[in-house]
Amino acid sequence: MSGIQDTAIILHDFWNSFGIPAYVEFTIPEEAELPYITYELVKPYWDEQAPYYARLWYRDTLMTNIMAKAEEIADRIGTGIRLERNGTYVFLFKDANFFQFLPNEIEDPTQKLGYLSMIIRTIA
Numbered sequence: 001m002s003g004i005q006d007t008a009i010i011l012h013d014f015w016n017s018f019g020i021p022a023y024v025e026f027t028i029p030e031e032a033e034l035p036y037i038t039y040e041l042v043k044p045y046w047d048e049q050a051p052y053y054a055r056l057w058y059r060d061t062l063m064t065n066i067m068a069k070a071e072e073i074a075d076r077i078g079t080g081i082r083l084e085r086n087g088t089y090v091f092l093f094k095d096a097n098f099f100q101f102l103p104n105e106i107e108d109p110t111q112k113l114g115y116l117s118m119i120i121r122t123i124a
Contacts, residue, residue, distance in 0.1 A: 002124075003043065003088045003122070003124020004043050004124075006085045006086050006087075006088035006124065007041075007043040007088055007090055007122055007124065008041055008043075009085055010083045010084070010085050010088065010090045011039060011041060011090065012024075013083075013085075014083055014090075014092075015037050015039045015054060018037065018069065018072060018073060018076075020035045020036055020037060020069070021036045021037070022036060022037035022038070022039060022054075023036060023037070023038050023039075024038070024039065024040075024041045025038045025039065025040055025041070025055075026038075034057050034058055034059040034111070035056070035057060035058040035059070035065070035066075035069070036057050037054055037055065037056055037057070038054065038055045038057065039053075039054035039055075040052055040053055040054070042120060043122050043124075044120060044121060044122055046122065046123055046124060048121070049119050049120065049121040050119070050120055050121075051095070051117070051118075051119065051120075052092065052117075052118045052119060052120035053115060053116060053117055053118065054073075054116045054118070055102075055113060055114065055115055055116065056069055056070060056112075056113070056114035056116065057111070057112070057113055058111070058112040058113075058114075059108075059110045059111055059112070060110060060112055061109075061110055063101070063112065066101075066112045066114050067099075067114075069114075070098075070099045070114050070116065073116060074094060074098055074099070077092055077093070077094050077118070079093075080092065080093045087124070088122065088123070088124040089122065089123040089124070090120065090121075090122050091120065091121040091122070091123075092118050092119070092120055093118060093119040093120075093121075094117075094118055095117035095118050095119060097117050098116060098117055098118070099114055099115070099116060099117075100114070100115040100117065101113070101114055101115075102114070102115050
């Protein structure tokens with residue numbers, strides 16, 4: 001497999017390891033129900049790093065669950081995490097502004113959206 005395919009699998013496996021479904025941005029199935037995670041599918045050039053983000057989508061009257069999931073992800077990344085598959089490495093680092101709660105643009109006050117800001121680097 002190519003480094004691009006391995007990177008896609010690494011990101012899929014990482015984001016789907018948090019107990020809720022995760023989908024590449026703009027590929028959410030119609031039947032998907034909240035909560036879920038959406039994430040970018042990117043592979044920077046081997047000696048570059050790039051801004052990277054994922055979003056947490058919840059339906060809840062409180063902020064407790066979305067914030068707990070953001071904390072779980074932050075703890076897993078720690079000061080940086082290295083993920084590997086077939087000699088392809090993906091490094092994720094939390095950005096200084098890792099978690100941001102985004103205002104709801106639709107008229108459902110129970111829908112919560114959290115933005116996770118990171119830096120990604122890949123080696124393949």
